[in-house]
Each structure stands twice: as C-alpha cells, then as structure tokens.
Amino acid sequence: MKTPIIFLLFIYSFLYADLDYKVENSNIQIDDRHSYNYNRLRLNINYKNDAYFTTLIADGINYYGKSYTNSEEFDLLSKVKSDTPYSTRSSFNNYSYGTSYTKLYRFFGGYEDDNNRISIGLQNITMGVGRFWNPTNIFNPKNIYAIEADETFGVMALIYTRHIDDTTDIHVVSSIKEDETLKYALRYKTFLDFADLALDIIYSNDTQMLGYEIEANLFDTGVEIRSEGAYMKSDLVLENDVEYFQAILGADYGFVNGINLTFESLYSSKEFTYMQMLSNLKSDILSNMTSSKFYAGASLSYAFNIFLDSSVMYIDSFDKNDAFSSLAFNYTLNDYNLFTFGIMNQENKTYYLKYQLSF
Secondary structure (H helix, E strand, C coil), X not given: CHHHHHHHHHHHHHHCCEEEEEEEEEEEEEECCCEEEEEEEEEEEEEEECCEEEEEEEEEEEEECHHHHCCHHHHHHHHCCCCCCCCCECCCEEECCEEEEEEEEEEEEEEECCCEEEEEEEECCCCCCCCCCCCCCXXXXXXXXXXXXXXXXXXXXXXXXXXXXXXXXXXXXXXXXXXXXXXXXXXXXXXXXXXXXXXXXXXECCEEEEEEEEEEECCCCCCEEEEEEEEEEEEECCEEEEEEEEEEEEEEEECCCCEEEEEEXXXXXXXXXXXXXXXXXXXXXXXXXXXXXEEEEEEEEEECCCCEEEEEEEEECCCCCCCEEEEEEEEECCCCEEEEEEEEECCCEEEEEEEEEEC
C-alpha cells in the first residue's frame, strides 16, 4: 500500500514543479593545421520545486576529421579530463573518419532560500574577477585561448553559501578529486561603498592558496577597475613546495556608441617550461602555470545592430613568441539561431565557423 501512495505523491510533486528544458546543437568547422568538424548536442534540464532545484546537462560530442583525431594534439586533448572520483566521459567510439563520445557536463541539486543556498554534485565553482585570467580559481578556470572559453570541467563538490546580510556572503566548498582526496575553499565577500572585496582560501593535500579580489569604480569616470591575486604553494611532479604569486590588474569601459573596451595584465613571480606543464596535467595549479612572468591583453567589442556584433582581442608576453590574437563576428538570426565566424592566431592561424541551434 505504501508504494502506490509514494508514487502518487511523486507524480503530484512533479506536476506542480517548474520544469524547463533546452536542446542546443553547436557545430564548429575548424581549419588550422588540420581541417575537422566539431559537433556538440547538449540537453539542459532544470527542475525546481519550491526551494529545491536540480540541474542536468549532458552532451553528445563528435569529431569528424581523421587527420585531427589521429594527431598528437587530439591525443593530448583526450588526456585532459575532469578531476572527479568517477569518469564524466564515456569511452571514445572511433570510426573511419572520426570519433564520438558522451559526457556529463553538469549534474547537481540543492536547496535555496533567502539566506542560504546549498548544492551538491557536478557543478561550476565561480571565483575571481578577471576577464582573461583567474589566479584565484584553481577549481575550473576558463581557457581564454579556446574557441569556447567558458566551457569548463565540472567539479564534484558540496557548496554552501550563507547570505549574512545584503552586503556580505560566505561561501564554503568541499570537493573530491580523482584520487579521492578532498579540496576545500572558503570565500568571504563583502560589498562596500567604495569597492567589492573578497578573501579566498583554498586547501588540499598538494596545494594551498591565499587570494584576494577587488572591484571598484574609478571615481565618476565610468571606468571599472579590478584586481585579484593569489599566493600559492604546491607539490609538482619532481618538484615539491613550489611557491609563487600571481596577480591581475584590469579595467573596463563602455562608450556611449556601444563600444566596450577591456584591458587586463597578469604578473607571475615564477614561469614554467612546457615539459613542466606536460608533466603536471593533474596538478591543481595547471591553469596558473605560465611560460612568462608578464602578460598583457586587451579586447574591443562593438554591436553594429541587434543582429550583428564583433570582438577583437590581443594578448602578448612581449618576451617570447607567444602572442595571441582573435577576431570574431556574431550574427543572431533569431532566438534559436546564432552564427559565429572567427579567426585565432597564435603559433598558427585557426579559422572557424560556428552554427548554434537552440530550441
């Protein structure tokens, strides 16, 4: 008798909950040293019932282009994966001209009210104020050099946020890594009259970090300035107790004619070789391992009209041959169709055409 009652209660709860779903297909034709096609079919489901919520995002990935899937670049890419105790990606299904696999991108649930938010599962952890670089985020930072810079690996974590008052939040994170060890974080953020400030602490068996974040308006000029920095101590392969400091300084300004200008610089007290990075693909600080001590970058974006916008970016270290530049045009046909044409140049020129369909 109990089973039918529980089933009816579940159906009743499901019918009166808020359930949203979205299907998105992103197809990117890429031409650099190889010519290949990348296609991602994404299912996004959001469920909400009163204060409880669940999010599921799953992907089907296909690479078409034999020369690329047989290359050293793809072999290296396939070795980079989420730092979780279980695999979030299926095995590769190789066929004559490419390969495909499925991936669990996000899957978490939780509870939220006016003063508290708690979530558990495979999710994103947001830290830092940088547009190009995030020294304080050693969980899942974005890759500014990628075509889709905001595509990051999920973190298996428990996250609790306490809204102390209208101007102060505390975030506590406990995540579990692939080797089943834990990584902890504490973030205290407060909104003052002159600036937004945050203090970040991260601790794991291999890495300790102490960081800060600052965002403020430069008087009444309309310029927003920001900075974040992190002191890190980490054990690397063949090198223990590596200590160094990284910080960014940036600014944003929006002109009345629709032009937006962003500037950002990165300083690192230590630089790393390519072999050090390759030997530490599983390190907490991999994204903070730079080949130069100083970088500077700027981006400019402009909306021609409601359908067409463009952006250009340039990043350089000025002491090595590793300058990066990109140009992109986005054309939004309607709420469901988006076209992007872009050029990226670092060691080689990369041309790409992206078509995104959402429904």
